[in-house]
Amino acid sequence: MKLVVAVVGAHCCGKTTLARKFAAQTGARFDQELGEKLAEEAGTAAGVDDETVLARETERDRDDVCLRVVETWHTGNFGWHKLRRDRGLADGHDLEARTRRAVREVARDHKVVFFVLRCSDQERRKRREKSGRTRLPPFDNMDEEEMFEATFRVGEVAIEEVRQLVETQTAENRAGMIVVDVSTDGEIEDIVDIMHAELLKALARDDFVDAERLSGSMRSARVALESAIDAVPGLRELLARHKFPAVQRRIPGSGVVPDGASESTIVKEVADALCVTSTSTSSPPLAPLRAFVDAVSCKDLEGAFYIPETLRRICPTKKEQTTSLVRRALDATVDHGFAVVYRGLVSTAACDAIVGELEAARRGELEKITGLNRHKWKNFNEPKTCSNAKIELTFVKSAVARQRRVEVHAALAKRTGREEWARPNPPSKEDHVTVFAYVEGAELRPHRDKDISDAKALTAVVVVGDEFEEGAFYVNKDAEVDPSTGHATAESRARRQRFPDLRRGDAVVFCNDKTVHGVERVAKGRRISASFRV
Ligand SMILES: O=C(O)CCC(=O)C(=O)O
Ligand SMILES: [Fe+2]
Known part of the structure; x- marks a missing residue:
């Protein structure tokens, strides 16, 4: 999408300053008021004829730029033409129609947004005095005061032109108009901010970017x-x-x-x-x-930016919430992109204890919930084609499980030097450890989890049993599925970020509901991992 932002308004209402600032802030090209530019180039204050202005403006429109901020533009030029015409000084025929056509032409392959600046007469006069400008061109023997009055009408004509254009636009040449009151809207930076926000809203209304x-x-x-x-x-x-x-x-x-x-x-x-x-x-x-x-x-950690309930519980104040999120996101982003490995995060003894709990749960000595289908599992692949049968999934629920979770939090806090990791969620239904046991031939197909709890922050997967071969954990930021097979495409596989050497006690932290992840086929032995919401 290419965008033309035209800034229109009366003389001394701040067009140049705002347009220039807005352009600088958005990385746009700034096109100064053309009549003024041509007069400067010609070294004359008398202004340039309307035909030349229209021709040169049209020429500038043909430049291949994505984003331009253009001051006054055709509609404003037309305002000047009208003033000349009213005083019997106009050259050029049919300029009104041709000016409109010129705008419509641009609007055919650009989105055109007009910023109409409104400014009180008093404020305009104040600004003129402050700037010390008496640069108004001598015009039909008008004195400076008369001329200043006339420029107000020039602005009004331009604004009326914009209104007409917007009202008569068609689907092929869309144009938007945003009115900003620059006499009351505060400091220049604030006005630029308002312009920015309003532009987004205008774009949203037109549905061509996801402006929300x-x-x-x-x-x-x-x-x-x-x-x-x-x-x-x-x-x-x-x-x-x-x-x-x-x-x-x-x-x-x-x-x-x-x-x-x-x-x-x-x-x-x-x-x-x-x-x-x-x-x-x-x-x-x-x-x-x-x-x-x-x-x-990090796109894949976006989830971390809208954790609702859990976050509110962990971090009572808004500032704390943001701080914590930013830290977590930075952790993962700076270190790795979208998954971070912490080697030896959990002690061998604790790993043994988790495996012990898994066995105890199996023997029915601990509360447990088993089976993938209990889990509201949203497979990345077609659920029907996904064979997770060789994975035994157990949610171990016990005081020890809760203690493990506290330990993982504490270890992360220590490792990262960031104490908010140490604050585990209060007791809740997440007070279990999810243990995955993979037998030979098992693989966990690429998926995102639709989390069973509201703890949508990050997941730490800890490998607790490493007597296995292959079976690498991976994340895949740009995963794609071939719709005919329901499997990840070969290109997609090639983009996987694999962690082939995770050993007992190593943890990988990632966002399990945002980032596609999985475990490659275990060739030999048994792989046991425990998944914690952190
Ligand atoms: O066993 C693993 O390493 C993956 C676990 C997993 O998919 C998860 O915790 O969401
Ligand atoms: Fe998962």
């Missing part, structure tokens, strides 16, 4: 960045060392982002600093924000 998600990302990018800087030991230093070319004033107290940096710069810098790859998106203005969110949250 994008605007969520924008918010979470900000929240995540703020929290990450507070929460992650060393991140502040890391970012500072990374030497931003500029800073982000709007992150209060961050102290690491120098003045004047655009959001996109920051996002990119953060992604670089964290050694994660920025991902691109087809929505140009949001690419950097998406990149940041993807970078920090």
Whole structure:
């Protein structure tokens, strides 16, 4: 999708400043008001004839750019033409119709969004005085004051043109209009933020990007960045060392982002600093924000960003919740991408105890729930074609099981240096350990779990019995199924991130309801793993 953002409004209402800032923040090309540019180029204050303006504007429209922020544009140029025409100075025939055609032409393969800036007369005058500008071109012998009045009408004509265009648009040339009151909407940064948010909403209304998600990302990018800087030991230093070319004033107290940096710069810098790859998106203005969110949250860990009940229980305050999530997400992202291995997380003695409990449960000495079908299991593959028969699944429910879970949490806290891992969920139905026993020939087909509990944070799978061959655990970020066979495609298999050498006590932490995962065929022996919600 290509996008043209046109900024329209009366003289001195802040078009140039806002358009330039908005463009910088979104990584867009900024196209200055053309009449002004041509007058500058010609070294004359007298303005340029309307035909030339229309021809040159149309020429600029043909440039192949994804995202442009263009000041005044055709509709504004038309406002000037109308002023000239009213005073008997117009050149050009039929300019109104041709101007509209020019916009429609662009709207055929671009989304066009007009920002109409509204500003009180008083505020416009204040801004004119402040800027010391008396650059209005001499126009039909009008004095400066008369001219200033006339520019208001020029703006009004442009706005009326925009309204007409939007009202008469067709499915083939869609255009949106967003009115922003710049006399009351506060500081320039705030207005730019409002423009950004409003643009997202406009895009959402038109259904060509998933704007709900994008605007969520924008918010979470900000929240995540703020929290990450507070929460992650060393991140502040890391970012500072990374030497931003500029800073982000709007992150209060961050102290690491120098003045004047655009959001996109920051996002990119953060992604670089964290050694994660920025991902691109087809929505140009949001690419950097998406990149940041993807970078920090890791797509497959998104679940970690909306853990509902469990999170509220573990972390009573909102700040704590975000902090904890950001930390967890960063853990996994920075270390590995989307799964983290902690070697020897659980002691051999504890592994033996879990295996012992499995045996006890089998003998009926412990409360247990067995069988895959008790589990609301959402296979990634077609459930019917999935043969998990050789896996025995046991939910061991006991005080010891609960104690194991507490130990896993404590071990993770120690290993990561992050104490919130040590806070296990309160007693609940998750107070069991899920033990998987794989006999020879067993494999766990690629799947995501529809979790049996509300603990949708992360899962730690601990290998507790390692007398087996092959049977590698894997995660597959970009898994694909061949619809004709219901099996993962060969390309998809090749992309698996395999962990072939997990041994007794090793844990792999990942998001089990977001990331496709499984266990390859066990060639020999018996593989026993225990799965904890953490
Ligand atoms: O046995 C394993 O390693 C995988 C367990 C699993 O799929 C899970 O815990 O969700
Ligand atoms: Fe699973």
